[in-house]
Amino acid sequence: MTARIPIVHSEEVREALHEGRPVVALESNVITHGLRYPQNAETAYEVEAAVRKGGSVPATICIEDGAIRVGMTEQDIERFASQSGIPKVSSRDLPVVLARRGPGATTVASSLVAAELAGIPFFTSAGLGGVHRGAATTMDISSDLIQLTRSKVAVVCAGAKMILDLKLTMEYLETQCVPVISHGSDDFPAFYCASSGVRSPHRIDDEDLIAEVVATHWATGHPGGIVLTTPPLAEDAVDPAEAEAAIQDALARAERDGVTGQGLTKYLMHAVDRATGGRTAQANMAVLISTAEVGGRLAAAYARTVA
Numbered sequence: 001m002t003a004r005i006p007i008v009h010s011e012e013v014r015e016a017l018h019e020g021r022p023v024v025a026l027e028s029n030v031i032t033h034g035l036r037y038p039q040n041a042e043t044a045y046e047v048e049a050a051v052r053k054g055g056s057v058p059a060t061i062c063i064e065d066g067a068i069r070v071g072m073t074e075q076d077i078e079r080f081a082s083q084s085g086i087p088k089v090s091s092r093d094l095p096v097v098l099a100r101r102g103p104g105a106t107t108v109a110s111s112l113v114a115a116e117l118a119g120i121p122f123f124t125s126a127g128l129g130g131v132h133r134g135a136a137t138t139m140d141i142s143s144d145l146i147q148l149t150r151s152k153v154a155v156v157c158a159g160a161k162m163i164l165d166l167k168l169t170m171e172y173l174e175t176q177c178v179p180v181i182s183h184g185s186d187d188f189p190a191f192y193c194a195s196s197g198v199r200s201p202h203r204i205d206d207e208d209l210i211a212e213v214v215a216t217h218w219a220t221g222h223p224g225g226i227v228l229t230t231p232p233l234a235e236d237a238v239d240p241a242e243a244e245a246a247i248q249d250a251l252a253r254a255e256r257d258g259v260t261g262q263g264l265t266k267y268l269m270h271a272v273d274r275a276t277g278g279r280t281a282q283a284n285m286a287v288l289i290s291t292a293e294v295g296g297r298l299a300a301a302y303a304r305t306v307a
């Protein structure tokens with residue numbers, strides 16, 4: 001016998017799914033581990049508003065009381081944003097946190113598992129996890145990339161962060177047969193930097209055509225996801241040279257402090273924020289919001305395509 005995973009939809013999300021209206025899944029790890037309180041809560045609400053502006057219903061995902069919650073309430077978001085100690089839950093941690101009925105904040109990877117279980121084909125977050133710098137020796141590759149090969153969910157993002165090795169991240173996605181489509185840029189974006197310097201395999205600016213590509217991807221029988229990128233708005237983007245200097249500094253600190261594994265992403269992001277006097281945290285919030293609006297539009301275009 002297999003255990004059934006309880007999925008608790010918010011009323012709004014349940015109705016939207018029932019009526020075939022577009023829904024976009026969102027992660028909660030960015031709330032608990034990506035940004036600080038109270039900006040994390042404010043950003044989460046703005047991200048949800050941006051998804052709505054794009055024409056879809058937002059469904060922020062978390063784990064609580066042995067269930068996957070799909071569509072956090074304002075009180076849930078406030079609690080997750082302000083309470084410390086809620087663990088980061090990636091795919092491999094999901095069964096443990098569910099069975100122990102503990103709270104947990106979902107990463108991109110575990111949100112994809114949840115979205116597929118909940119019947120939501122679109123997910124958005126600004127920064128995909130990727131292949132870390134130095135992965136040739138540390139083997140630190142985010143589960144986000146592996147989960148993309150297993151969950152049938154389209155991921156709308158602003159690429160991945162410059163704290164990663166973006167060239168290797170792109171190589172990895174290619175090796176693992178994950179399509180990458182870039183909307184509005186020739187290059188794979190680097191989160192709050194407009195370009196990673198790596199050319200995207202496909203640029204498509206027509207949103208209806210992107211929706212058709214997603215539908216066709218699954219019609220071919222592909223068992224996994226697809227990455228759809230959108231760059232940060234020009235006014236929000238950080239100069240790559242400024243970001244790179246802060247990243248080099250953060251990487252050196254991480255090595256000195258012996259930080260590896262699960263806590264590395266948060267450590268590096270916060271070190272970069274400090275080094276840039278909060279400039280990157282601002283850009284981080286802005287890119288989360290602008291990406292969410294594009295995610296809302298693309299999910300709506302997909303819903304029209306398959307209707």
Ligand code: PSU
Pocket residue numbers: 027029030033034090106107108109126127128129130141142143144161191261262263265269
């Ligand atoms: N990238 C960001 N902000 C984040 C993350 C990534 O710019 O908050 C988080 C996401 O939740 C992502 C996770 O799924 O980090 C990846 O962590 P890891 O590299 O440990 O797999």
Ligand code: MN
Pocket residue numbers: 140141142143261262
């Ligand atoms: Mn890792």
